[in-house]
Amino acid sequence: MSQPNDGSGRAPVAIVRPTTSVTSGVAVTQKLVSASVAFGNLLKGTFGPNGLDKMLYKTNGETAVTNDGAKIVAELLVKHPAAKAFVQLAKSQENACGDGVTGCLIFASELMRESGVLLEKGLHPLILVNGFREAMDKTIQVLMNHADVVNITDEGILQSVARTAMTGTSVESVGKQLADIVVKAAIHVAKQNDNYYSVNIEQVRMAKKGIGSLSDTTLIEGVIIDKNLDLERLPRNLSAGKVVVFSCPLEIEKTSYDSEIEISTTEQWVSFMDAEETILENKAQSIIDSGASMVFCAETIDSKILHRLADNDIFALASIDKAGAEDVALATGALMIDHIDGIDENTLGSYESMAVESYDSDEGRRDRLYLNVGASSGLTTIDVCGAGGVASEEFVRGIYDALNSVASSIESGSVLVGGGNAHITAALAMREHAESIAGRERLAIEAFARALEAVPATLIANSGNNLLDGLLELRSMVRNNLPGSGIDAEGKPMQLTDVWECSDTILHGLEAACETACGLLRVDQVISARGD
Incomplete structure (x- = not known):
């Protein structure tokens, strides 16, 4: 990009690479709107009870079949700025609420579609932004008044x-x-x-x-641990008892440095082996004396200790991953012990029952431990x-x-009727509110209302029913104050009695979508260093 020739005879000054492309004005709007609409169209078919699945074929050869909006978006490799903004929008909705991603993206896509129409007619982007934000504030008030306490x-x-x-x-x-x-x-x-x-x-x-x-x-x-038992004769069913969880190995402690011991007689060798046996026996006896009937260890357990515990009907499981050991501790109320001397009654957890089930799998026998802790x-x-x-x-x-x-x-502590009821209710309220606006923001508020209706409209369209007839009937039902009016599982306008959605999920989706659309509308130039 360079300065235009102003007739002064001076050469234009280049401030970016010659390969850089700059898109301005209406062309920017068209690019952003087109990408946003394409993104929305990609997900529309998956929305609602009659939505279909997408098969995703990844670059590593794996496949996934899903209609979950967050999963689909996460697998997409996008490069367009607007598409990347929608990917971030999906992540925001998923992280905040864990649901409602598809509806959020559909609404954002429709906002951009409506914006494109008005921008082509000469409406200034900031008027659209101000109108959308005013409509969003009003929508929050309307939906909070319609929310039910739960x-x-x-x-x-x-x-x-x-x-x-x-x-x-x-x-x-x-x-x-x-x-x-x-x-x-x-x-x-x-x-x-x-x-x-x-x-x-x-x-x-x-x-x-x-x-x-x-x-x-x-x-x-409680917890489920998927790991084969270390010893076949360990108890496979236990009633209520105590649990001890170790983060350290239960074996002979190794020295930090290599060392040698000179043994010159048989008696010295026997004495050395007896000392090791005594250490292992003391470790096992400490566990037995603690009153614990189950032992979990994130490291290894010496086989002699395992057999000694099994002789006393104490269940022991070694080499479980650290996360599994932490789960057992959290579930039972036990404390993670990093040394055998740390055992006392305050470090023990409790459980109600334990059962081990075995299955045959392609990889051989598979053991699963079910540790039921109870209400605590x-x-x-x-x-x-x-x-x-x-x-x-x-x-x-x-x-x-x-x-x-x-x-x-x-x-x-609040829920809203599902089936598009919240969106159609807010849309009708926005149309009434727009009647009181004298300026051009009125056009933006009306566009906001049309974008809201895209959610119930998509539910109708995905069921194969007539879109216009269904939407008009739903508007009529809401205007006549029929409670719970929405789109049912068959795509027909009905009074829904058992379809609820979290109000925070809906409101966050609408707010996040509105902010994303407003952010894109404030863009007046796209500068691409790649030249595309």
Whole structure:
């Protein structure tokens, strides 16, 4: 890019490389709008209960089949600035709420589409930005007034939130059963602070069983460890008892430096071996005297200690990964011990029952340990059954979305009717609000309303029903104050009685989409060093 020739006879001054391309004016808008619309169209077909899946073929040869918006966006290799902005938008929504990514991106895409039409007619970008932000503020007020209060004891509504989040996913077929599991898991890890609840979903583990059907999925108030036993004669079933967790190896301690011991007689050799036996015996006896009936170790356990513990009906599992040991400690209330001398009653955890199940797999025998701690457990585990591989990953994603939605509902304490009800309600309110605006911002607010309607419109279109008829009927139902008006699973406008969504998920999606669109609209020039 260089300065234009002003007739002074001076040579133009180049400030960028000759290969750099600069796009300005209407061309910039067209590029950003086109990319945004293309991004939205990519995800529209996956939205709602009748959404279809995308098959993703990765560069490493792996495949994934999913309709989860966050997963699809995460796998895309994009280079367009607008597309990258949408990828960041998806990450923001996923990190904040864990659900609602597809609806968020569809709304942002429609905002850009509507903006493109108005910009071509000569409307200034800042007028659009101001209008969108005013409409967004008004939308928040409208939806907060329409939100219903939900408490942690309202398990029926929370289960509906979970089922709504799982709608259209591969786990929808057993949504009712899984919703009950998800709600119980979220309630179990919820912590009350005055009148506020915080739900740390990191304390809910997902274990993939890899066999059975999805309907066999269960909730364990404790942990599941997938590891073969170190000794066949270890107890496989235990009732209530104490647990000790070691982060150090249970064996003869090795010296830091190489050393040699000179043994000249048989008696010295026997004495040396007896000393080692005594050390190992003392370690085993310390565990036995502690009263623990289960031992978990993140390092190795000497075979002699293992056999000594087994002789006393004490279960021991060695070489579990550090994360697994930490999970056992968190679940049972035990403290991680880094030396055998650290055992006392304050470091022990407790459990209600333990069972080991064995299965035959392609890799041979497989042992799984189920440690049930009970209501006092510091974490819970959802044991996801069903086929392994790609299908199992999709099951976990569906359950994870539901868990996030339920957790957000408990924390925010409010829900909104699903099926596009919130969007159509806000859209009608924006149209009424636009009537009171005399300036050009009115056009932006009306465009905002049309973009909101894209969400229920997509639900109708994906079901194969007539888009215009369905949207007009839904508008009429909301205007006539029919409660719970929305698009049902068959894509028809109905009064929904059991379809709820977390209000924070919807509001964050709308706000994030609006800010992304406003950020793109403020761009008046695209400078590409690659020349494309």
